[in-house]
Amino acid sequence: MRVTIADVARNAAVSKTTVSRVLNGKGEVDAETADRVRAVIAKLGYVPSSRAVGLARGSNRTLAMLVPSLTWPWVGEVLQGVADTVEAAGYGLLLFTCNRGEDSMAQFTSQVSARAFDGVLVIEPENTLRSMAALHRQGLPLVMVDDRGQRPDFPSVATTNAEGAAAAAAHLLDSGRRAPLIITGPRHFGCVQDRLTGFVGVLRERGVAQPAARVAAGDFTVRCGQTVIERALTEGIPFDSVFAHNDLSATGALHALRAAGRRVPDDVAVIGFDDIPIAAYTEPPLTTVRQPMRAMGEAAARRMIEHLGGVTPLQAAPTVLPTEFVIRSSAPG
């Protein structure tokens, strides 16, 4: 059968208490006794049952990560940052996605009640901010990787959306563009508002107007990027550049422009947002506002782990990591 702490105790001729002490390094144990116990542990290949430890301690060094979907490049990058940090700290990572909507959330909430994990890192699934906040109020340690610019009143990690968009605007103006077409993300996202404000703000400062006709509502998909460009072309809306609120829609824009015979960047310059891995390999490679996705995941995990370690109380103030402007051929300098 399975080797238990009792087996180790018996073999080492000590009590389970002593074994537990050398296991956890708590309390004084005679050096020789400890060595003997360690030898037995090695010989028997003993590993404490995580279930038993969890029950006894009331915590199991496990974090949950809740994400809307796993097939978005952005999410994969953040998740990798989280996984690296969590694993390095010796924590487990329980993954939850929300593909089944209400059902999924109910299941997740019930796992919270079941105390299946010590804390949760979340990339907010659509319309769950309220339930997240509720869970947080009920005492669940929570850190949000805020891709929506929600500025929730619980801990979060975000990026400088307005500044990043401002850099994009300045770059376009500096290279002589005067009529950018903006493809936004979903309008109710805070990050979309921020990117809009940051971008248009620079234009206004420099005396360039941004008519509403050149601000098109997208939804962060490749498809929407195509559609917006096709429509603008059909309607004859004049534009000499595109600022898409993410790289996926920028990719769609590149496609539609090419299909319509517009050259990038000669006729139209294109800038995206995120710098997902494929951004360097679109045709032409995409100038974009890099979000430090990996680092955001790492920061979220680190805050949570430090909190659980008792070092740092979890404060609501967001950790804001800076964007970085990446120039490639779709909008050269």
Place this chain on the structure above:
Amino acid sequence: MRVTIADVARNAAVSKTTVSRVLNGKGEVDAETADRVRAVIAKLGYVPSSRAVGLARGSNRTLAMLVPSLTWPWVGEVLQGVADTVEAAGYGLLLFTCNRGEDSMAQFTSQVSARAFDGVLVIEPENTLRSMAALHRQGLPLVMVDDRGQRPDFPSVATTNAEGAAAAAAHLLDSGRRAPLIITGPRHFGCVQDRLTGFVGVLRERGVAQPAARVAAGDFTVRCGQTVIERALTEGIPFDSVFAHNDLSATGALHALRAAGRRVPDDVAVIGFDDIPIAAYTEPPLTTVRQPMRAMGEAAARRMIEHLGGVTPLQAAPTVLPTEFVIRSSAPG
């Protein structure tokens, strides 16, 4: 404090045993008693502690998923299929990546000993087949999503690599190409051998030779696709088409061809493998051999869950899901 089964029992004026019975639907319970217990459970908002249940039952309805990296599109798709299936079955999903090499594997193995999960689904991290096999022999329920064509002697889910590659070859020949350049994946992967055999087999059948000079070793990265094409062009190796062993390297090939002024598909037709989401948005869109990634993840999860449910013994025979040939403009019909 936390509501426990004892609280429910007291409030419903029954024993913990009875509460447990209505919770798990095992054993006969008087209908009225059961209703009363359920009412109390609802009123108190009681949810059983997963830690306690796990310890008592010796299993916690949790699966582990071990992956090499989370930032490859292929992995994201498979993982989504796994997550959907696992969640729908009410299981938890513990995620492990292997970014820290040996250390990671040691940690994973120790989690196995700790009985932190009931079974594991794995996309094999480099060079771990041996340890996986060992864990499986020691009784760990294991299903591998076999992207390497390893044909291990434990349960796995794979795809028809040879047939898929054969379809690609037939398509190129049918459209008049006679000199394909092959960009392989790592040579020691079984899937690479299979794709090579399947592809070259069709060529041979139709009397077309495939000289070694037109078989270049790649490593599944975008970069390798670029490098191979650049080198072939420099060395003056003649080719009228490219068969890349995955979409990422095909993307690199498209890039290098364009940079060199070769038109796709007019001068060179390009076919990839996988059909990751961006394949439809490369320039031009990529003709490719689709792997049913989502379905592979789902199948792996389903086999594991059925096994754990006691329905099906886990057999070594691989589940093989068919590839599908997807024609887009990089190699039209």
Place this chain on the structure above:
DNA sequence: CTGAAAGCGCTTACAG
């Protein structure tokens, strides 16, 4: 149909 008691495998006061 129902309950008392043992057991799952640890940790942690408490006592010495």
Place this chain on the structure above:
DNA sequence: CTGAAAGCGCTTACAG
């Protein structure tokens, strides 16, 4: 420095 015992919150024979 060390150990006996209680406790974590469930499930499961066993007995009635």
